[in-house]
Amino acid sequence: MTEDWQGPPGDGPPTGEGTDEPYTSMLDLPLSSDLARIGEQLHALARAQSTLQELLQAVVNITGELELPMALRRIVRTAMDLVGARYGAMGVLDEDGRLLEEFIPLGLTAQELAGLEGVELPRGRGLLGHLIHHPEPLRVKDIARHPESAGFPPGHPPMRTLLGVAISVRGQVYGNLYLSERKDGQPFDRHDEGVIRALAGTAGVAIENARLYQQVRNSSEQFQRLLLPRLPDLRPFAAGAAYRPASEPAAVGGDWYDAMLLPDGSCAAVIGDVVGHDLRAAADMSQIRNMLRALYYDWNAPPSASLARLDRIMNAALDEAPIATALLARLEPADGAWRLHWSSAGHPPPLVLLPDGRVRYLDAEPGLPLGVAPDLPRPDHCEALPVDSTVVLFTDGLVETPGQPLDRGLDALAVTAARLVGLSPDELCRSLVAHRPGTGHDDKAVIALRTPPLTGYGRS
Secondary structure, three states: OOOOOOOOOOOOOOOOOOOOOOOOOHHHOOHHHHHHHHHHHHHHHHHHHHHHHHHHHHHHHHHOOOOHHHHHHHHHHHHHHHHOEEEEEEEEEOOOOOOEEEEEEEOOOHHHHHHOOOOOOOOOOHHHHHHHHOOOOEEEOOHHHOOOOOOOOOOOOOOOOEEEEEEEEOOEEEEEEEEEEEOOOOOOOHHHHHHHHHHHHHHHHHHHHHHHHHHHHHHHHHHHHHHOOOOOOOOOOEEEEEEEOOOOOOOOOEEEEEEEEOOOOOEEEEEEEEOOOOHHHHHHHHHHHHHHHHHHOOOOOOHHHHHHHHHHHHHHHOOOOOOEEEEEEEEEEEOOEEEEEEEEEOOOOOEEEOOOOOEEEOOOOOOOOEOOOOOOOOOOEEEEEOOOOEEEEEOHHHOOOOOOOHHHHHHHHHHHHHHOOOOOHHHHHHHHHHHOOOOOOOOEEEEEEEOOOOOOOOOO
16 A cells, blocks of 8 residues: 555544554454464463473472482483483582582483493593583583584494583582483573573572481481490300381481390390380380390399389389380200290291291280380290291381281291391391381381300200
C-alpha cells in the first residue's frame, strides 16, 4: 500500500499525527516468522521448566546421600542426566589443590574400560589442569583444537566436547566436574552450563554434609569401640570378635561382648544389647558389662544366677534401670568332652558350627530381658560339644530386618556361617558382620569361641 490515508475529514493518520509510516494490513504481517519465534520461545520455556524440575529432584537426590564415595558418583551421574552427556567424571583435588588425587569416571563401557587397562588415571594436566588453575566454567567445542589440550592416552575413547565446572566446599575448590559428548551430538550450550553451575553449588553442600557425617560417624564408632573390651589371651581357646556401628551419625548403641578365662580352666563369654541408640544406651552398656564381668568370674555360680544377680543390682543401683538382652555362656570340660552351659535374658540363641560342617542353633527358653522382672527365676541350659566346635554369640543387628520375620534373618545367618565354617574365629566374626550388613539401622556385635583339645583338662 503506497497511497496516502484518505479518511473522513478531520481524521488523522491512524499511526499518529504527522506520521509518514505506511499502514500495514493484518493480512500482510509475516505470521509464520512470528509464530516460529513464539514457538521457539515456548520450547525454550518448556525446556527451562523441565530442567528446573529435574534440577530440584537432583538436589533432593544428591543431598540425601551421606556416604561420600556414593555422593560423588551420584553427583556425576546426575550431571550427566541433566544435560544428556555420555561421559562424566569427578576429579578430586589433593590437599594443596594443585593435582587430582582421585578421579571418578562414569559412562565408559566395559570395552572402553578394557582399552584403558594399565593407563594411569589423569593427574590434572591439559584442559583438566586449566580448570584446576582457572576454576571458571569451561566450555570447549573441539578439545583437540584448544591450545591447552594435552591429548588423550592410547585406548581412550574419542571425545570432542567438554563442559567443566569447579565444585567448592566452604569457599575452597574441592574438585571439578567434567562432562563430555552430548548424546544428541551437539556441543554444550549456555543452558547446559547454567544447569551444571547450579548443580555444582548443591554438590558442594552435599559433599560437605557427607564429610561431616563421616567425621561424626567415625567419632561415634571410636567412642563405642573404646567402651568395648579388647579380648584377652584366651588360649587354649581360639576366639574372635567384631563390632560394626549403625550407619546413622552419632548412633552409638548398646551392643557389647566380653570373654574371660575362669579359675577352673573354663571360658566365659557374654553378648548383650541395651535398648536404644544414643549416648545413654552406650553408658548403660558400659555399666552393665562391668557389673556382669565381676559376677561371672564366680565360676561356682551357674550363668542364670549371675544374670539374676545382675538384674537385681541394676534395679537397685541404677536410677533408671535400662532394658537389655544378654546371653552368658560358659565352655566347661565335662566327662571327656566340652559342655556349653548358658542362660539367656531374652537374647537370640547361640549358633554352633560343628567340626563335621553342620550348623545349628541351640534353641531353648530365652528368659525375660534384664530390667523387666528382676525377681523371676532364670533358666539354665547345657549342651555337649565335641572338640573343634565353634560357638557364635551375636546381637540382633545381624538377623533383624524391619518388616521381615526374625526366622528369615536367623536362617540367612546360618547359611552364611555354613559357608565360612573353615575360617578362624576372628576371620569368621569379621566375615559375618560383612556378609550380613542388614539395613544399617542397628549396630552389630559378634563373638566366637572354638573348643580346644581336652589335653590337660580334668574331668568334672
